[in-house]
Amino acid sequence: MLKRPLAKMPDSLRAELEAANLMPAFKQRPPYQRNDYLHWIERARHPETRRKRINQMIDELTKGGIYMGMQQELASPRSFQIGQRSFSNPWLIEIGCFPD
Numbered sequence: 001m002l003k004r005p006l007a008k009m010p011d012s013l014r015a016e017l018e019a020a021n022l023m024p025a026f027k028q029r030p031p032y033q034r035n036d037y038l039h040w041i042e043r044a045r046h047p048e049t050r051r052k053r054i055n056q057m058i059d060e061l062t063k064g065g066i067y068m069g070m071q072q073e074l075a076s077p078r079s080f081q082i083g084q085r086s087f088s089n090p091w092l093i094e095i096g097c098f099p100d
Helices: 011-019 023-028 031-042 047-063 091-095
Strands: 080-082 085-087
Touching: 011 023, 011 047, 023 031, 023 047, 031 047
Parallel strands: none
Antiparallel strands: 080 085
């Protein structure tokens, strides 16, 4: 369970990830990583800092196996589908939480 409040993805960031075809990579990250990225970007005080953080996230999603500048072991993806929606974290069903 996340300890911080769930961050909402800004529409502009969602559009940027979709344009770069990185939304699937973002959704495959664990919930805490997605939430951390969004809060980290949201906390930027200056537009230049916000842009730098977005660029870092995009770079890490593109390369894979990196989170906040740290190497991460890539877990084997476990995805499933309910109706027409795909999910990559089966435990979300158990707790009744469904990602966007």
